[in-house]
Amino acid sequence: MAQARPGDAPLIHDLIGIGFGPSNVAMAIALSEHNARVGRQEAVNAHFFEQQPRFGWHRGMLIDDATMQVSFLKDLVTLRNPASEYSFLCYLKSKGRLIDFINHKNLFPLRVEFHEYFEWAAEKVDDMVSYGHEVVGVTPVVRDGAVDYLDVTVRSGEGLAVHRARNLVIGTGLRPLMPEGVERTDRVWHNSELLAKVDGLEGTSPSRFIVVGAGQSAAENVAYLHRRFPHAEVCAVFSRYGYSPADDSSFANRIFDPAAVDEFFTAPENVKRQLIDYHGNTNYSVVDIDLIDDLYRQMYQEKVLGTERLRFLNVSRLTDVVESPDTVRATVKSLVTGEEMPLDADVVVFATGYSPADPLGLLGEVADRCLRDDEGRVSVERDYRLATDPGLRCGIYLQGGTEHTHGITSSLLSNTAIRVGEILDSVLDRGLKSASDEARPVVDGIGTAR
Numbered sequence: 001m002a003q004a005r006p007g008d009a010p011l012i013h014d015l016i017g018i019g020f021g022p023s024n025v026a027m028a029i030a031l032s033e034h035n036a037r038v039g040r041q042e043a044v045n046a047h048f049f050e051q052q053p054r055f056g057w058h059r060g061m062l063i064d065d066a067t068m069q070v071s072f073l074k075d076l077v078t079l080r081n082p083a084s085e086y087s088f089l090c091y092l093k094s095k096g097r098l099i100d101f102i103n104h105k106n107l108f109p110l111r112v113e114f115h116e117y118f119e120w121a122a123e124k125v126d127d128m129v130s131y132g133h134e135v136v137g138v139t140p141v142v143r144d145g146a147v148d149y150l151d152v153t154v155r156s157g158e159g160l161a162v163h164r165a166r167n168l169v170i171g172t173g174l175r176p177l178m179p180e181g182v183e184r185t186d187r188v189w190h191n192s193e194l195l196a197k198v199d200g201l202e203g204t205s206p207s208r209f210i211v212v213g214a215g216q217s218a219a220e221n222v223a224y225l226h227r228r229f230p231h232a233e234v235c236a237v238f239s240r241y242g243y244s245p246a247d248d249s250s251f252a253n254r255i256f257d258p259a260a261v262d263e264f265f266t267a268p269e270n271v272k273r274q275l276i277d278y279h280g281n282t283n284y285s286v287v288d289i290d291l292i293d294d295l296y297r298q299m300y301q302e303k304v305l306g307t308e309r310l311r312f313l314n315v316s317r318l319t320d321v322v323e324s325p326d327t328v329r330a331t332v333k334s335l336v337t338g339e340e341m342p343l344d345a346d347v348v349v350f351a352t353g354y355s356p357a358d359p360l361g362l363l364g365e366v367a368d369r370c371l372r373d374d375e376g377r378v379s380v381e382r383d384y385r386l387a388t389d390p391g392l393r394c395g396i397y398l399q400g401g402t403e404h405t406h407g408i409t410s411s412l413l414s415n416t417a418i419r420v421g422e423i424l425d426s427v428l429d430r431g432l433k434s435a436s437d438e439a440r441p442v443v444d445g446i447g448t449a450r
């Protein structure tokens with residue numbers, strides 16, 4: 001792959017995507033479908049950079065029986081283009097499982113199956129991505145006081161390279177969140193690394209796990225560890241009284257509709273906050289009712305049989321973790337009595353959530369040109385474009401990190417197919433050619449300018 005080195009005049013891309021998770025895979029598909037429809041001169045030349053060595057979607061949580069929290073019809077394309085050849089149904093057909101899936105009468109595939117679908121789709125557009133390439137910085141190209149291009153610095157095994165773009169689409173996803181002051185170690189995990197870490201316990205006989213948290217990931221971790229280690233006790237620690245069910249009822253589910261984004265975007269600030277409060281329980285700190293029922297059934301059965309291995313330390317908080325070579329000692333405080341109890345375990349898993357990657361983190365001095373609202377949050381236009389000072393004429397689009405402007409679907413899959421269509425329309429409407437761009441080379445994929 002021909003690459004420009006720092007100091008060279010880089011090739012110009014209409015669009016560079018940072019990250020190649022589902023959001024930017026969907027973006028690449030939308031671009032690919034657009035380019036197949038139009039002539040060469042109207043084609044958008046785009047490239048994506050992904051730091052992982054190959055496609056991977058939350059691999060650490062691909063628990064074999066975990067299912068999707070979203071209908072398969074909200075795949076990478078269907079809501080935008082139901083006739084797309086990149087749909088989950090086309091994937092099923094290609095695997096010879098379409099009829100079996102239909103007979104299953106199920107809207108929510110296994111997470112491992114959806115991962116395989118994502119991989120299949122990503123492979124179909126893999127001429128547009130460089131894996132093992134981490135974007136480490138973005139700098140403005142200033143000419144006559146205006147910025148028409150951004151230089152994207154990318155680190156790979158081959159060193160650093162710079163790629164020039166007139167539009168960026170940032171889809172860098174979520175970051176695991178640990179409680180303040182708690183470091184990840186061999187015995188202190190975040191649930192995002194569950195499957196990678198658990199294999200390291202093979203051949204040992206752990207006697208106790210502690211899982212902190214009361215959301216879907218926490219409940220899945222409890223069930224998985226209990227099943228995988230039949231001689232270990234699993235203690236769930238959370239401040240709620242019990243797990244709360246996710247509201248996936250039909251009316252509430254409309255908060256994930258494409259139209260809900262329009263309404264949320266235009267709603268006054270207090271109504272936005274109200275909507276998130278009312279409907280946070282469709283997504284945050286809640287658990288699928290079937291999993292809640294399974295865990296309760298299991299706990300009760302063990303009580304009857306006198307073989308209790310599942311313990312629920314509710315209305316409690318884990319206040320301290322101290323690791324020694326053979327064990328980790330946690331302190332669990334009852335929020336009712338204030339009493340503190342030491343609890344030794346082989347491993348403590350923090351299922352304490354995720355936060356969106358800081359969209360401005362990579363932008364360096366470009367971030368100073370991005371506008372913010374009264375609360376210091378980035379201002380984002382309806383088309384997911386960062387609002388910037390007028391001198392910055394290139395587009396910076398966000399996939400994720402827009403919950404305060406676009407609502408609860410910001411970090412979810414529900415609206416991805418529609419969102420990427422809207423971003424593509426915006427890029428096209430604003431025009432690919434800029435004032436300082438008379439000699440725009442036609443570029444097919446990366447590094448093949450002609």
Ligand SMILES: Cc1cc2nc3c(=O)[nH]c(=O)nc-3n(C[C@H](O)[C@H](O)[C@H](O)COP(=O)(O)OP(=O)(O)OC[C@H]3O[C@@H](n4cnc5c(N)ncnc54)[C@H](O)[C@@H]3O)c2cc1C
Pocket residue numbers: 018019020021022023024049050051052056057058061067068069070133134135136171172173174217354362399400411412413414
């Ligand atoms: C366990 C789990 C299950 C989930 N299940 C569902 C579900 O069922 N339904 C639903 O709607 N949502 C679900 N979600 C929410 C989740 O956010 C979305 O499914 C999805 O991952 C969003 O895709 P994304 O591409 O925006 O982000 P990600 O999937 O996080 O992808 C971002 C990518 O960017 C890459 N990257 C980051 N920084 C850089 C950089 N500097 N340079 C290059 N590459 C970079 C990362 O390596 C990553 O591959 C789940 C989340 C988790 C954690």
